[in-house]
Amino acid sequence: MKNPLCLNSNTYHGYSLEEAVAGARAAGIGNIEIAAVRGYTEHARHEMSDAEIDELTSLLAEHGVVAIGMCGHTNILTDEGRADFVRNLDLAARLGVRYVVTSTGETHDDATVIEDDAELVGILRELAEAAHDRGLTLTIETHGNNYGSGALVAQLLDKVDHPAIAMTYDTANVIFYGGVGPYEDLRENAGHVASLHLKDKAGEQTEWNFPAVGTGDIDFDATFAALADTGCEAPLSIEIEFTPAGPESVEAVHSALALSAENARQLLARH
Template identity: 45%
Template structure:
């Protein structure tokens, strides 16, 4: 599973993509999930010019980083969210990666209530059709007000299309759903195609996501569950610190390096 590891560039929120690629590469990572969230971490965006996208590809090549997914969090119950997802599929084509990652609501402070899943299904249908046409997989993240657990997302995905899978965030299920990931992951693992590997400290609703191994999650147990279902998708490491954020770039790089070292020892 060591070869499945990637860095989520959102870990470098507030820093440049070059700083992310360089720091992650020096830590040992060779794969990256590019954050494409306009109002949060915009390391890549659909409206970028051909020249900008070419420069990003050259940057990734310079640091021996392969893109494995586009993190394009969009509110799927709003027209602008669907429009953003449709355009972000083109980014997945541009960077030759198979996954489009989104939640169902806003990337932060997701308070919208989805009362009728039929509306959601109608909204995402053109996204699913485009994914089908271009052979991409739409993965919905355990996140926010409506689908905080793998079990909830598994039911939703089953009602949509086989092209739709789960992006399982190991700490979001605690933060948003007050649910530990073990039984929930076991119950939904057959529908999981992407992982956000995130650790947790503090109370369930406390924003505290440290370096992997610095929190209280039992990653041996998590990897055992994944191995039992022969999970072969990306494992994207995400560190979101506390509301104060990291003090500087060195703190981020150190946390990324510590996470990779911990996971290397655990997985080897």
């Protein structure tokens, strides 16, 4: 398999981008998906000056790390959230990434019930066009109360029917939110997948427990077989969200990332 490995910098929630980039470098990961989620993990912000953007890109270059994506989650169901997301698209274009990830409701604790998706389809079509105008792809993450599985996101994308929109498949979120494993659901919808959040899951379905990749309950051999069999070579963005207590230190994050990267490389070599 040729899927490139990537770090989702949300793994370093509570720590700096400098620490995230250093962790990626130490783990032998050459790509990063920068978290720019307001009020949560703000490794980049749309208010950044040109000098700050230059500083960020210089940091990446010095460590041999390339920004390929950005997590720009906002609540796109609100006027304010949509305006913020367009600003995040502008930021992503300045950073030179390829895709920007969001979900379909609140970034966390999404309890919104969408009974009629017609309005959402229209919103996504407009945002996909805005992404296209900036040379970007908008990706919808498997996340939240309404679109927690690959099948549900794929149905939504089919309705939007725009070339600049695709899916970010989160291997743990489909369990946590969708109640399905990242196996047949991934296999059947891989054609929509432009990126993956490679995330493990431990404990009961709705337990917040996302350990190092390969140390939880997900059968990643089955997950990688689904990718290999469908020819999906989307980037694998490692994300570790730990437990509500969080990691003990940045060194613990570095160690979990290094272990995740090594386990991912072994999986890639086997499939």
